[in-house]
Amino acid sequence: MTAVITAETTRRPRLRVKDLRLGAVLAPLAVGAAFLGGWQLAVDGLGIDPYIVPAPSAIWDQLVAGRSNIIDGMVVTGRNALIGMLLGGLVGVLGAVLSSVARVIDQMAVPLVAALSVVPIVALAPVLYTMFGAAVDTGRIVVAAVAVSIPVYLNTLRGLRQVSTVHRELMATYAATPTQVIRTVTLPTATPYVFTGLRIASSLAVISALIAEYFGGPVGGLGKAITSAAASSNYPLAWAYVTGSIVLGLAFYVVTLLVELWFARHAPPT
Amino acid sequence: MTLTDPVPHNGPDNGSDTGPDTGPDTGPNTGPNTGPNTGPPAVAAIEVVGVDRVFRRRRDEVVALSDVTVSVAAGEFVSLIGPSGCGKSTLLRLVADLDTPTSGTISVFGKTTRQARRDQDYGIAFQQAGLLPWRTVASNIELPLKLHGVGAAERRARSSELLELVGLQDFGRHHPDQLSGGMQQRVAIARALAESPRLLLMDEPFGALDEITRERMQNELVRICRETSAAVLFVTHSIPEAVFLSDRVVVMSPRPGRIVDIVKAGGAEMGTSHERTDEVRDAAGFFHTVAAVREHLHGVPVNGARGVESR
Numbered sequence: 001m002t003a004v005i006t007a008e009t010t011r012r013p014r015l016r017v018k019d020l021r022l023g024a025v026l027a028p029l030a031v032g033a034a035f036l037g038g039w040q041l042a043v044d045g046l047g048i049d050p051y052i053v054p055a056p057s058a059i060w061d062q063l064v065a066g067r068s069n070i071i072d073g074m075v076v077t078g079r080n081a082l083i084g085m086l087l088g089g090l091v092g093v094l095g096a097v098l099s100s101v102a103r104v105i106d107q108m109a110v111p112l113v114a115a116l117s118v119v120p121i122v123a124l125a126p127v128l129y130t131m132f133g134a135a136v137d138t139g140r141i142v143v144a145a146v147a148v149s150i151p152v153y154l155n156t157l158r159g160l161r162q163v164s165t166v167h168r169e170l171m172a173t174y175a176a177t178p179t180q181v182i183r184t185v186t187l188p189t190a191t192p193y194v195f196t197g198l199r200i201a202s203s204l205a206v207i208s209a210l211i212a213e214y215f216g217g218p219v220g221g222l223g224k225a226i227t228s229a230a231a232s233s234n235y236p237l238a239w240a241y242v243t244g245s246i247v248l249g250l251a252f253y254v255v256t257l258l259v260e261l262w263f264a265r266h267a268p269p270t
Numbered sequence: 271m272t273l274t275d276p277v278p279h280n281g282p283d284n285g286s287d288t289g290p291d292t293g294p295d296t297g298p299n300t301g302p303n304t305g306p307n308t309g310p311p312a313v314a315a316i317e318v319v320g321v322d323r324v325f326r327r328r329r330d331e332v333v334a335l336s337d338v339t340v341s342v343a344a345g346e347f348v349s350l351i352g353p354s355g356c357g358k359s360t361l362l363r364l365v366a367d368l369d370t371p372t373s374g375t376i377s378v379f380g381k382t383t384r385q386a387r388r389d390q391d392y393g394i395a396f397q398q399a400g401l402l403p404w405r406t407v408a409s410n411i412e413l414p415l416k417l418h419g420v421g422a423a424e425r426r427a428r429s430s431e432l433l434e435l436v437g438l439q440d441f442g443r444h445h446p447d448q449l450s451g452g453m454q455q456r457v458a459i460a461r462a463l464a465e466s467p468r469l470l471l472m473d474e475p476f477g478a479l480d481e482i483t484r485e486r487m488q489n490e491l492v493r494i495c496r497e498t499s500a501a502v503l504f505v506t507h508s509i510p511e512a513v514f515l516s517d518r519v520v521v522m523s524p525r526p527g528r529i530v531d532i533v534k535a536g537g538a539e540m541g542t543s544h545e546r547t548d549e550v551r552d553a554a555g556f557f558h559t560v561a562a563v564r565e566h567l568h569g570v571p572v573n574g575a576r577g578v579e580s581r
Contacts, residue, residue, distance in 0.1 A: 166400035175388045188404045266403045266445040
C-alpha cells in the first residue's frame with residue numbers, strides 16, 4: 001500500500017549557467033555593441049572634441065595603456081569598499097539582532113536610521129578626514145561602512161521577523177529553549193534577508209568609497225585618479241578610470257548576488 | 271476507490287452504529303473494544319472536562335469553546351469535525367498547550383498539558399507541513415530528536431526508519447522545496463512520529479491536498495496508526511475522512527463552539543480504526559455513519575437529497 005516514489009521522477013532541476021538561453025545573453029550584448037558603435041561613429045563623424053565626449057576607441061587605448069594604474073586604483077577603492085562593507089554588515093546585523101530582541105532599542109533606533117538613510121553619507125567625508133587624519137583611508141572605510149549598515153540593518157530586522165507562526169508553534173511544542181529557537185529557526189530564516197541587504201549595499205559601498213575620495217584623503221583610488229586625470233585634461237584617461245569603477249561596482253554586485261542566491265536556494269518563494 | 275460522494279441509503283439510519291443522540295459522550299471506556307494493542311494502559315490519552323475558552327478583544331467576547339467534555343483512550347482515533355469557527359482547532363491547541371483554557375481542565379496521560387508538552391508526550395502535525403526549508407528532509411525529521419539531545423547515529427537510524435514508514439526512503443537528502451505538497455505532509459507526519467509519541471495531534475493535515483492524494487494519505491495514516499498504536503486527535507472538515515479514519519467522530523457546532531454529539535464509527539462492516547481498507551469506503555455501514563454525522567452537522571434530520579453535498 002505504501003506508494004514509494006523514486007527520486008528521479010520528482011527531482012527539480014536547479015538553474016545552471018548552461019541553461020541560460022542564448023537570447024538572454026546575446027540581446028544585451030547586441031545593444032551594447034550598437035551603442036558603442038553609434039558613439040564611435042558620432043564622435044568621428046561630427047568631430048566632437050575629447051573634452052566633451054572622447055571616442056570609445058580612445059578610452060580603450062587609455063584602458064590598455066594604463067591598465068596597471070587602473071587595477072591599482074581598483075584595488076585601493078575595492079579594499080576600502082570591502083572592509084567598509086564587512087564592518088557595516090556586522091554593525092547592521094548586530095544592531096538588527098538587538099532591535100529584534102529589545103523593543104526599546106528598536107524604537108530608539110528608528111529616528112537614527114531614518115536620519116542616516118536620508119543624509120548622503122559621503123557628505124560626512126570631509127568631517128571624517130579631519131577626525132581620522134587625511135593621510136589614512138579610515139575616513140573612506142567609515143563612509144562605506146555607514147552606507148552599508150543601513151540597508152543591512154533594515155533587511156536583517158525584517159528577516160528576523162519573518163519566522164512563520166507554524167515554525168514558532170512547532171518549536172513551542174518541542175519545548176525548545178529560547179537559544180534553540182534563535183539558532184534553529186530565527187537566524188536561518190533571516191539569513192537570506194541579510195544577504196539581500198548586503199547585495200543592495202554592495203554597489204553603495206563602492207560608490208561611497210569612491211566618492212569619498214573626491215573630498216580629500218590619501219592619493220590612490222579610482223576617485224582620486226578620475227579627478228586628477230580630468231584636472232590634467234586627459235579626458236580619455238578619466239573615462240578609462242570611470243570604466244574601471246563600473247567594473248568594480250559590477251564585481252561587488254555580482255559576487256553578493258551569487259552569495260545571496262546560494263543562501264536563498266531552498267527558501268520558499270516570497 | 272470512491273471519489274464521488276456516497277449517497278446514503280434510504281430509511282432511518284440512526285442505526286446501531288451511532289452513539290447516543292443527546293449529550294456529549296463522556297465515558298472514558300468508549301475506545302475500540304477490539305484491537306491489536308497489547309495491554310492498553312488504563313489512563314486516557316486525553317481527558318477534557320468542562321472546558322471553556324473565551325477570547326476577549328477589548329469589549330468583544332468570543333466564546334470559542336463552551337463546556338466541552340471529551341476523552342480519547344489510549345490507542346483510540348478520535349476526529350473533531352464541524353464548520354469553521356466551531357473551535358475544533360482551538361480544542362486541539364489547548365491539548366497541545368499552545369493555548370490555555372479559560373476554565374475547565376485538560377489532562378494528557380494524567381498530566382497537565384504543560385507537563386505533557388515538556389515531556390514530549392505528543393507529536394503534532396499542522397495543516398501546513400511547516401518544514402524548515404533550509405534543512406534536508408532527513409534533518410527535518412531529526413529536528414525534535416536533535417533538540418532533545420539524541421545522538422547523531424541514533425537520529426540517523428530513526429529518520430531512515432521513519433522515511434521508510436512514510437514511503438520516502440529516496441528523499442532523505444532532498445530539500446522540502448523539491449517535494450510535492452503530499453510528500454511534504456508525509457515528512458511532517460514522520461517528524462511528528464520521530465519520538466514515538468503515544469499521542470498524535472493532527473490539525474487538518476490533509477486539508478491542502480487534492481482528493482486522490484488525500485485518500486492515499488488516509489490509507490497510509492491507518493497503517494501508521496496500526497503499526498505505532500498511537501492515540502490520535504484529528505481535526506478535519508471532511509465527513510468521509512473523519513468517518514473513515516476514526517473510532518469516534520466528535521461533531522461540533524459553532525457560536526459557541528460545543529459538542530453536538532459523538533458518533534461511533536465501527537461495527538462489523540467497518541471494524542476498528544486500525545482495520546480500515548479501501549473496501550470500507552464502499553460499505554453500507556460507512557455510508558450510514560457518514561449520514562449520521564452529516565445529520566448532526568446540519569442540526570436537523572435531513573430526509574431529502576442529502577447526497578448532493580460532498581463535504
